Amino acid sequence: MIDEKTAVSTRTRILDISRDLFGSxxxxxxxIAQIAEKLGTSKAALYYHFKSKEEIxxxxxxxxxxxxxxxxxxxxxxxxxxxxxxxxxxxxxxxxASCLAAFETDPSVxxxxxxxxxxxxxxxxxxxxLAGPRPTQGKIIxxxxxxxxxxxxTKTALELNDxxxxxxxxxxxxxxxxxxxx
Amino acid sequence: MIDEKTAVSTRTRILDISRDLFGSxxxxxxxIAQIAEKLGTSKAALYYHFKSKEEIxxxxxxxxxxxxxxxxxxxxxxxxxxxxxxxxxxxxxxxxASCLAAFETDPSVxxxxxxxxxxxxxxxxxxxxLAGPRPTQGKIIxxxxxxxxxxxxTKTALELNDxxxxxxxxxxxxxxxxxxxx
DNA sequence: GTCTATAAGGGGATAGAC
DNA sequence: GTCTATCCCCTTATAGAC
Numbered sequence: 001m002i003d004e005k006t007a008v009s010t011r012t013r014i015l016d017i018s019r020d021l022f023g024s025x026x027x028x029x030x031x032i033a034q035i036a037e038k039l040g041t042s043k044a045a046l047y048y049h050f051k052s053k054e055e056i057x058x059x060x061x062x063x064x065x066x067x068x069x070x071x072x073x074x075x076x077x078x079x080x081x082x083x084x085x086x087x088x089x090x091x092x093x094x095x096x097a098s099c100l101a102a103f104e105t106d107p108s109v110x111x112x113x114x115x116x117x118x119x120x121x122x123x124x125x126x127x128x129x130l131a132g133p134r135p136t137q138g139k140i141i142x143x144x145x146x147x148x149x150x151x152x153x154t155k156t157a158l159e160l161n162d163x164x165x166x167x168x169x170x171x172x173x174x175x176x177x178x179x180x181x182x
Numbered sequence: 183m184i185d186e187k188t189a190v191s192t193r194t195r196i197l198d199i200s201r202d203l204f205g206s207x208x209x210x211x212x213x214i215a216q217i218a219e220k221l222g223t224s225k226a227a228l229y230y231h232f233k234s235k236e237e238i239x240x241x242x243x244x245x246x247x248x249x250x251x252x253x254x255x256x257x258x259x260x261x262x263x264x265x266x267x268x269x270x271x272x273x274x275x276x277x278x279a280s281c282l283a284a285f286e287t288d289p290s291v292x293x294x295x296x297x298x299x300x301x302x303x304x305x306x307x308x309x310x311x312l313a314g315p316r317p318t319q320g321k322i323i324x325x326x327x328x329x330x331x332x333x334x335x336t337k338t339a340l341e342l343n344d345x346x347x348x349x350x351x352x353x354x355x356x357x358x359x360x361x362x363x364x
Numbered sequence: 365g366t367c368t369a370t371a372a373g374g375g376g377a378t379a380g381a382c
Numbered sequence: 383g384t385c386t387a388t389c390c391c392c393t394t395a396t397a398g399a400c
Binding site: 372374375 | 395
Binding site: 031032033043044047051052053 | 392393394395396397
């Protein structure tokens with residue numbers, strides 16, 4: 001009989017360690033050997049839980065990506081304001097999609113995962129929600145700038161507060177991002 | 183007698199090709215073999231011009247980094263406005279420091295180059311210029327958000343206009359970034 | 365579930381001929 | 383300046399014992 005509890009918790013530990021290392025060193029520059037070392041086992045043991053390095057990346061990003069797509073869907077409904085969109089973006093970046101935000105600038109992740117999942121297209125849909133129908137170039141620029149402001153603001157706030165997004169900081173970020181939009 | 187003209191132009195071609203590949207695939211995921219292939223020579227030939235892969239990265243980033251530091255110095259002078267800083271940032275991102283902007287999100291570059299050169303500290307100095315003395319957390323957040331808005335806005339404008347920053351786009355980006363700051 | 369050992373391949377870099 | 387051939391290390395991944 002398989003020890004399910006151990007399997008699950010080891011799997012979770014692998015994901016935690018990998019999230020950490022991928023985030024700080026990048027996906028491509030992190031080796032299975034490094035993960036195994038932090039895990040305290042051999043590389044082969046790790047391959048019992050994940051059949052490839054890419055599968056670890058998938059496991060780390062699939063949930064955040066689904067959360068992000070759900071959010072994107074909610075933004076296309078009628079009566080959604082810019083405040084809803086940018087506020088939702090902040091909350092996503094601080095919570096369910098934080099891993100996505102941390103990894104998506106890594107070229108090795110872009111190559112191995114983001115291209116395959118059309119991440120770029122998903123972000124573009126959000127830009128369209130903010131810029132409105134038949135947007136001018138100026139609208140597109142300020143929409144993208146506002147999203148960048150929200151993302152960077154959230155990242156900064158999390159850094160300054162041990163990974164916690166305070167109500168105050170959230171309000172500051174949202175206000176700044178809304179100003180960006182104009 | 184060494185053929186200096188050929189040496190120089192080959193060196194330049196290597197840098198152009200590397201800038202391209204590093205930008206699209208990331209530094210760590212780009213191999214010397216790939217560069218040599220696009221160059222149309224062997225790997226060994228490439229090593230005649232650069233003694234290591236890291237030296238190529240250095241050659242690509244040193245000038246942009248100096249330009250960025252010069253700009254940062256100019257921002258600490260008295261009487262410099264937020265408009266000067268954000269406008270200068272846009273111009274730097276669109277011109278002399280564009281390579282820096284394109285590479286600095288790559289974790290493999292951060293590890294091999296940015297840490298060694300304290301890039302993070304340099305950006306922080308700019309943040310301080312924008313946030314003012316003894317800044318509140320809100321000031322820091324909006325300063326960082328404004329810089330992110332300027333960077334992303336510039337990137338977007340360049341994408342939409344074949345790498346050219348039009349006067350109009352520059353004005354739009356600057357206005358958006360200034361609004362972000364509040 | 366975890367181990368040791370090893371396969372199979374790619375990476376950066378060098379030697380020495382031309 | 384460029385070539386072929388090669389070295390050596392590190393990487394992902396697997397085989398098979400325990």
